[in-house]
Amino acid sequence: MGTNVTEMTEELVQPILDELQLKLVDISFVKEGNNWYLRVFVDKNGGVDIEECGRVSEKLSEKLDEQDPVTFPYFLEVSSPGVERPLKNQQDFEDNIGNAVYVKLYEPINGAKEIEGKLKSFQDDVVTLEVKVKANKKEIQLPYEKIAKARLAVTFN
Numbered sequence: 001m002g003t004n005v006t007e008m009t010e011e012l013v014q015p016i017l018d019e020l021q022l023k024l025v026d027i028s029f030v031k032e033g034n035n036w037y038l039r040v041f042v043d044k045n046g047g048v049d050i051e052e053c054g055r056v057s058e059k060l061s062e063k064l065d066e067q068d069p070v071t072f073p074y075f076l077e078v079s080s081p082g083v084e085r086p087l088k089n090q091q092d093f094e095d096n097i098g099n100a101v102y103v104k105l106y107e108p109i110n111g112a113k114e115i116e117g118k119l120k121s122f123q124d125d126v127v128t129l130e131v132k133v134k135a136n137k138k139e140i141q142l143p144y145e146k147i148a149k150a151r152l153a154v155t156f157n
Contacts, residue, residue, distance in 0.1 A: 004069065005029040005038065005069050005070055006027045006028065006029050008067060008069040009027050009029075009038060009040065009060070009064070009069070010024065010027055012060060012063040012064065012067060013027075013040055013056070013060050013063075016056055016059045016060055016063070017042060017056065020052065020055060020056065021044065022042045022043065022044050022048060022052065022056065023042065023043050023044055024040070024041075024042060025041040025042060025043050025081045025085060025086065025088065026039075026040075026041045026081065026086060026088055027039065027040050027041070029070075029074075035073075035074070035075060036070070036072065036073070036074035036075070037074065037075050037077060038064075038070070038074050038075070038076050038077070039077045039078075039079070040056065040060065040076070040077070040078045040079075041078075041079060041080065041081040041085070042056055042078060042079075042080070042081075043080060043081055043085065047080060048080045053078045053079055053080065054078075056078045057076060057077075057078040060076065060078065061076055064076065083152065083154055084102075084151050084152050084153065084154060085151060085152050086149070086150065086151045087101065087150040087151060087152070090122065090125075090144065092150075093119065093122040093127060093144075093150070094122050096119055096152060097119050097120065097121060097122065098118070098119065098120075099118070099119055099152055100116065100117070100118055100119075100152065100153040100154070100155045101116070101117065101118075101119045101129065101150055101151065101152055101153055102114070102115075102116045102150065102151050102152075102153040103115045103116070103127070103129070103142060103147055103149075103150045104147070104148045104149040104150070105142065105146050105147060105148060106146055106147075106148045107146065109140070109142060109146065110140065115129060115131060115140070115142070116131070116153050117129035117130050117131035117132070117140070118130040118131075120139060122144075125143065125144040125145065126141050126142065126143060126144065127141070127142045127143075127144055127147065128140070128141050128142075129142065
């Protein structure tokens with residue numbers, strides 16, 4: 001059920017986001033406790049503010065009421081993905097070159113399944129990260145298809 005709802009929501013929200021010059025980051029439809037939540041995460045260069053999320057929420061709510069993909073009560077939440085936003089596709093990697101990222105792999109590479117570092121490049125389906133090993137920096141290359149999850153990482157210097 002969740003997949004159909006998220007797919008329909010994506011179809012409904014994309015024209016709204018195009019109009020407002022925003023980008024869709026992710027959609028989830030999940031049950032937490034007794035409640036269902038339809039969460040839509042949007043962003044743009046420089047980040048989104050609460051007013052922009054509110055406009056998306058109002059317009060999307062109208063479209064969802066018309067199409068009625070969910071026949072039971074749920075909460076619609078439209079928000080920014082936050083500072084540790086997920087990197088969901090290749091474009092997200094390209095857009096975040098130079099930023100700190102956290103990557104979780106399907107299988108270990110050089111003995112590590114979780115890696116944090118600076119995203120140096122994304123080319124030919126290979127992600128290059130600059131990582132610290134003790135006091136030294138080195139670059140490692142990760143095949144894109146080996147990445148299970150990735151997100152921006154908050155770092156403190």
